[in-house]
Amino acid sequence: MPRWFVVGLGGLLIAAVALVHPIYRLQLSRQTAADTDKDTRRQKLQLMLARLDEVFEAGELDEAVYRPVRSRFKAELATLMEP
Helix, strand or coil: CHHHHHHHHHHHHHHHHHHHHHHHHHHHHHHHHHHHHHHHHHHHHHHHHHHHHHHHHCCCCCHHHHHHHHHHHHHHHHHHHCC
16 A cells, blocks of 8 residues: 555656646746846847937937936836846
């Protein structure tokens, strides 16, 4: 009787791992994708801020447009920088 119990318990353990592993991998891949998206968005915001500053300094953009847009970009960037 104990031998069958151990065999059954081992089978249940294998089945549990077989069910949990794909779910864990899916969550891990989603996390990695989210981190990559976050990094990409952060880089784009930094480039957009730099370009916005260049355009403003060249006199091609009105300050009434420049300030709110720059504030919005910086706020989003600050949010992305949080851990």
